Amino acid sequence: MPGFDDAYRMLYWLVTASGGEVSSAHALLQRPNNGSFTDAEKERMREVKDAAIPGFFHMAAKDQVFCPLERVTAYYGRTVQQAYPGCSRTFYRLTNTYFTFKVELIALGHEPSLCSGLLRGVDLDFSGLFYPTPGPFGHPPAQREAAMRTLIGMSRALLDLEDFIRGNPYLRT
Numbered sequence: 001m002p003g004f005d006d007a008y009r010m011l012y013w014l015v016t017a018s019g020g021e022v023s024s025a026h027a028l029l030q031r032p033n034n035g036s037f038t039d040a041e042k043e044r045m046r047e048v049k050d051a052a053i054p055g056f057f058h059m060a061a062k063d064q065v066f067c068p069l070e071r072v073t074a075y076y077g078r079t080v081q082q083a084y085p086g087c088s089r090t091f092y093r094l095t096n097t098y099f100t101f102k103v104e105l106i107a108l109g110h111e112p113s114l115c116s117g118l119l120r121g122v123d124l125d126f127s128g129l130f131y132p133t134p135g136p137f138g139h140p141p142a143q144r145e146a147a148m149r150t151l152i153g154m155s156r157a158l159l160d161l162e163d164f165i166r167g168n169p170y171l172r173t
Contacts, residue, residue: 004030007108007115010066010101011048014122017058018155020051033117045118052122056101057157060093065100072099075106088167090160098131132170141171 008029015022022029025044028037037045059065073079080095081087087095105123108116129147132138139147145165152161165171 003111004113004115006104007111007113007119010104010119011052011115011122013059013064013066014052014055014101015048016055017062017064018051018054018157019058020048020055022048022051029113029115029118031114032112033114045114049118049122049125052118053126053151054155054157056094056097056126057152057155057159060090060097061157061159063093063096065096066104067100069096069100071103072096075103084169086167087169088163090163091167091169094130094159094164098126102127130170145171 008026011029012022025048028041028044029048069079076083076099080092080099084091084095102123105119108119129139129144129151132144145168148165148168148171149161152159152164
């Protein structure tokens with residue numbers, strides 16, 4: 001059964017991929033996600049979460065994933081390329097990184113640590129922009145593209161931004 005160590009490994013990979021540091025928050029991240037934290041602890045959690053999202057771009061630029069791609073195929077019943085036919089290489093790289101993260105996050109189940117809670121928050125923020133589900137609260141493609149450009153650009157990851165934008169099915173109108 002996955003536990004805190006698995007959650008911490010995932011967060012560690014994201015944060016350190018973007019040049020951040022998470023080890024000083026290890027004890028805090030082990031605590032139950034019960035909502036009672038000091039202002040300083042809340043600020044440290046924000047710092048860790050803010051450092052995690054750019055980690056997706058840095059990991060994708062290096063073709064890094066959280067688990068074998070076969071786990072994504074086994075869970076979703078098809079490969080990323082089958083789910084998103086005709087997309088760009090850079091889109092596939094980021095999608096592989098994200099969906100291997102997602103499969104590992106699902107495997108954590110209801111692991112109760114703050115670390116797992118932060119990972120779920122990172123997932124919600126990231127997927128809401130990059131892999132949205134249909135619904136009444138969606139953003140128009142131009143607004144989504146601008147936000148993607150900003151986040152990827154600010155990360156300074158060596159990811160081909162134009163290839164990603166050109167080959168992104170969520171930006172097609």
